[in-house]
Structures are given as C-alpha cells and as structure tokens.
Amino acid sequence: MSVPAAPGDATRAAAERLLRRCDELAAVSASPDGIERVHLSAEHARVNAVAAGWLREAGLATWQDAAGNQWGRLEGAEPGLPALVLGSHLDTVPDAGRYDGILGVVTAIEVAARLAPHRAQLPFAVEVVAFGDEEGTRFGTALLGSRAVAGTWLDGWWDVADAAGTTLREASTAFGLDPAAIADAARRPEDLVGYLELHIEQGPHLEAAGRALGVVTSIAGARRFAGRVVGEARHAGGTPYAKRRDALVGAGQVVVALERLAVETGGIATVGRLQAHPGGVNVVPGLVEFSLDVRAEHDATRDDLVARIEAYARETCAARGLGFELQETHRAPGVYCDAGLTESVVAGIAATGDDDPVQLFSRAGHDAMAVAAITPVAMLFVRCEDGISHHPAEAVTLDDVGLGLDALEAAVRDLARRRSAAR
C-alpha cells in the first residue's frame, strides 16, 4: 500500500477552484451570520443558477427538474445513452459548514469538465445533479430532492408545513414549480447506469486512520420523529409542585436518557430541535415540541433503540401526568452500496496511490440512499477535520479535495473501461 503525500500541480489548481466555489456558494445564505440555505428558498434558486452556469461552462446541457433539483448532462459516445449520475446536494442545515453536500456537487462538475473533451470514448452519458433538499431542514422530511428523482415521492408531503406555516405545496408553487408535475422529476432505471457520490465523511474515522479518502460500504438509515410532551401551562409562581405538570421537565428527562439508551444499544439518538411553549418566562411549560433522529449501522438496532426510547418516554411522562406523542416523519432503510460500482470507487482511490482504501459505513444519511431505489449507488468519503460537520468549522484540506477529485474522475474512467470491455 502506498498513500500519496499530495496530488499533482494541475489537480491542486483545480482543488483551489473547488474550494473557491464552495466559498462562493457559502455566501448565498438566508442568514448574515452563517450559512443557511433551505429547500425552495430564494437562496436555493440562486445556487441552482450558479451551478447551472458552471455546468454550462463545463460543456453540459442544463435543466432544473420538477422538484427543484439542478441537472447537467454530457452526452457520451453517442446521444441518448444511459447516464452515470454524479452529484450530491446544495441545501444546508442551519448555521452550516460549506462542504457538506456542496463539495460533492462542485467536484462532480469538475469531473464532468475533465471528461468533456473525451466524451467520444464514454460508453455512457455523464450527468451531474445538485439535489435541492437532502437535509430536511425546512420541512422536517429529508431527501425530498432525491426521492422525487427516485419516484418515491409521497403525496402526503405536500401538506407538511415549515415553521412559518407554509406548506410544501405553497413553497413549491412560489418557487415556480408545478406540484402536479412532480412525477416528471422521476428518472427511469433504464436511463441510468448508476449514481456516484463524493461527500465529506462527517465523522472522525478517516482522520484517525490517516487516510484522505474512504470507500462507503453502506449507509445507515435514519428514522426521524416529531415528538410532543403535553402538560399544562400554569403560573410559575402560584402553582405548587404538587399541581405542576411541567412538560419541559418530562422532555428534559427523555433528552437526558437518550444517551444511555443509545450507548446500550449501539445506536445514535439525537434531539436537535426542542422548544418549550407557551414560552413565557413566568409560565410553567404546557407543551414541548421536539425532533428525534435515530440511526444505527443495522436497521434492527435502530428500531430497537426507537422502541426503548418510546417505552422510557411514555413511562416517565405518565408518571408526571404528562402526555407523550411521537410521530414518524421520515424513515429510510439502511442501504448497501453496489458491489460493482464500489469496485470502481476502490480503483479510483487506488489511482491516487492508496491501493487498500479504508472501508466504512456512513452514519449520516445521503442522497444515495434515495437514489438506490432506481439505480446502483456507490460513495466516496473525503476526510474532514476532527469529524466536524453541520457546523461553520467544517474543514477539508486542499490536498484531500484534490485527491477526491482525481479519485472520482478515475472511478468514472474505470467504470467506462469496464463497460466498454463488457460490450
């Protein structure tokens, strides 16, 4: 095994461009103090336009689909061939970093630009996709963009509302999309060769292993819930403890217990959003609304953890005279990456000098999970600093970005060779 110290000069120059592009997209934010770009927002429209410009510059034909995803297409040896899709997402969590999803999109565009002069040798078309919703920040329902493409859209989603009360239907219409045309965003399996996604690891394992890149074996499937603890709002001073049904105390017990339950089962459980109502400084909270995200390497572990959390919360809340409700808003089955496509990813990384790349499963969800419903998927992870993600401190190195770019291009070329040889 040999691990390269650094990519070549041309690649370093390209990596510099990719980092500049990440910076340029980071400036498109709903917040002056950080990065926030949610589904179907004005910022979504702007980054789609910016990405479309880069795609056209790279020689690709571009379009925005009925779900608000931005696409580009480079024809292969002949027009109309099935496409290998490269991509990731451009939406963000609140106060986000600048590489989660973004790096995968800008790298895919760069790979397409490198392949464009050699399209006559390609046994497939190469498409780039920038999904409009992976995080689920605005509507609580993740992977809206990729699920539209996979044709696994659920009609019930149209009535889900954001924090301001705007439904997905209203937001789509305001964005200029036609909800009735959502099925047009779905791609047919026969038109696709596969889907390759480069993404930052969002965890500390590659850094700990001293490797720039890694191969993803599977993606853990998250379940997400909207939870409520229901008590009674009363005067904070006048109400003796015997008469209090404080929803926040019940919710606090549940939040504190999550860590123990998760460690016991080997899963991960997170309450990322929590708010007490009515929110008066001198009012005992009568209602707490919160989000719950549960994941594990195996779906059975995850479901066991969900069941334990629910049982604990029900019992704890009942003992305090509180109601407890948990409504599932999202459930993604764990997804295994395609063995054949993954061989090309391994070959791609090997081409950069690491011929025995680290294999790891993804604790985070990715668009690839949704796309797997219609075509083989594979993923390539790029090391990030201290595993930090979903935070402004998200960081990658120029060298790692360059190696990721070279590896992704080499993976596509490897796949092209295999497909051509198999003809």
Added chain:
Amino acid sequence: MSVPAAPGDATRAAAERLLRRCDELAAVSASPDGIERVHLSAEHARVNAVAAGWLREAGLATWQDAAGNQWGRLEGAEPGLPALVLGSHLDTVPDAGRYDGILGVVTAIEVAARLAPHRAQLPFAVEVVAFGDEEGTRFGTALLGSRAVAGTWLDGWWDVADAAGTTLREASTAFGLDPAAIADAARRPEDLVGYLELHIEQGPHLEAAGRALGVVTSIAGARRFAGRVVGEARHAGGTPYAKRRDALVGAGQVVVALERLAVETGGIATVGRLQAHPGGVNVVPGLVEFSLDVRAEHDATRDDLVARIEAYARETCAARGLGFELQETHRAPGVYCDAGLTESVVAGIAATGDDDPVQLFSRAGHDAMAVAAITPVAMLFVRCEDGISHHPAEAVTLDDVGLGLDALEAAVRDLARRRSAAR
C-alpha cells in the same frame, strides 16, 4: 366568623358587567387562537383605548402616561388631593387567561364609578391605573409599566430587544411614546395616598380554604435569568458520543434537577422558555438558550436556591465540556404590604361577611411590588379555579367577582373614614 353565600343583586349585575368586560378585552389579541397582548403592541393601544372609554364613562379624567400606562382620576372633596390608586395590568403572557391583571383593572374602574357620586365625601382623589407591562413577556424585563411610575426605570432597558430584534426604545417610539420623556411617568410620593390592587390568586390556597377572598401579607420577589448552555453543533449521525458536546443534554440535566433543588430549599424554580440551536433535526445542538425564574417567600431562600442551581449547572455542564452562562435580567426584592392599608383591606373583606379573612403571601409578582417604592401598597386576592393561571382555563365565579368588587369598594370607604377621622 361568617362567610357570605353570595353578593346582592346589584353587585351580581355589576359582576356580570365585569366578566363581560374581561371577555371584551380577551378578544383583543395578537393571536387568533388565544390571548396574547404584549407591551407596546397594537393590542396594548387598543385595550388602553377601551379602558379609557370605560374610565370616562365612570366620570374620570383620563390620560396615557409616558410609559404607555392608562390612567383615570376622580377628584375627591377638593381638586388636587393626593390620590389613592387602584389598579393592575392589562398585558398578558402568551396563550393567557382573561383575568390575570385584567380583573383588577375592571374592578378598579367599577369601584371608581361607584364612588363618583360620593366624591364630595372623599378625603383623597381616586385614581385607576392599567399598567402596560407587568408580565415582561415581550422584553423579558417585568414590571416596566409600574417601574416607570415608581421612578425606578433603568436606562439600560432601552436597548433590550424582543424576539424580533426590536429594542424597547424602538417599540416605544413606534407606539407613539417619547423615550426621553420616561421620567414624566414617575409619580411623586407626596401626590399619593397608597396603592390597592385586586388580583386573582393564581394559586389554589383560597379554594382549599373555602374562601372567596384573601388578604396578601407580602409578595415574593422573583429573580429572572437568561441562561445559555454552550456546546458544539455537529452532525447527529457522524459524531460519536465521545466527541459530542450536546448543549441540550446539559440543559436537560439542569431542568430536571431544578425540581429537586427547589423542593430542598422550599423555593420555586421554573424554566419557562427553552430553545435548542441551530435547531436542525440532524444536528447535535451547539447552544441552548433558556429563561430561569426563581422565587420564594423570603429573599434569602430564593438567593440560596439560585446559588445551588448555578453551582449544580456549572459542575454538570463542565463535566460534559459545556459552557454555562447565567445573566440576571430581573430582580425584585420581596415586598411587605403596608399594615395600615392592609387593615382597610381586612375591613373591606369583613364588610362582605368574612370577618377573619385568610392571610397569605403572593408567590407571583405584582405591580404592587414596584409601586411600593413610592407609596404604601396592599392587595386583595380573589379565588380562582384550581389555582390555574397563565393558561386559557383561568376561571373565576360570578359570586367571587361580586364579593371582590364589594370588598374593594368597602376597603376604599374604610380608608376614607380613617383618613377623614384623622384630620
């Protein structure tokens, strides 16, 4: 001791009017689903106008002061006499009941209307005040209205902002007030005889004792804080537990511990407002902001409880690598009601048939606490159902409202007799 079954017919008719007026004010709300009327809002202006109409109808001269409080004045035997002030507040917590504060204002207006024909016998003027901010819902700083009247306004308050970022200075100007004129709202002690406030109990003690009315001996002084638990926002899936600094878990431990610490000391501690940031469903919370309200019968008990909470929170958060910050936003010393004025309240309740009224301390804060800085204060509590307050279910009976009205009028007449006799 004899406790009357019910007030007379005339009083019952008046009590019906008072309840109707509470209903009329309840309809002035910023929320379609409940009652919410905060300081310097359009709803504040509207209820001031409604109250001014009732005051003029009762024969009082009216004005709105430089802090947005609504006043009415009935001259006594001769013009310009010092005034006995009757009143309470018209602002509300979010999703409020319809009697907290409001009942005291409408009852004061009715008492003034009853006294108007007899003003020639009054050795003092009678004024009615409807304070514009007691709850502190909008700016987190309570008693803004009564502290302006007491002349204990702090200049630092002008820059305090509401949730939308609007400062108190901006809100005052938008309301049509001149911040530079705030000192004009302050009343001089020599112009006042005292302050009498009728209020619902907001606790279950009168109901448990089977009494409609009670005499308040003292008012517990609350301390309020804006708290922050500071961790690190990271990806909910990718971050192993060893690397998490989850601010919500730390805050949850503090919230859960409050009850134990409060019961140990005999005080009351409430977190009424709590929010996790950045608030992404798949992001470990990096920051939690919350409010903390601490009170007790004696200030020393309260301060001991604050110290224990702070020590526990610092230790618990430090053990998780979390920062903990607590900033005091409000501190009211406990206030003892004036013995002389309270004798008149006892006499007033006795006049309704209960000649040995229940004496109790107020666990809730009241405008009387602020007004006590410039004139003697006393308070009369009206029983409310199940002690519920700061909740839409807040309820009083027609009979109790009538008895409260009669008692407040009788208290004023008793004080007038004493003052006339002392001349």
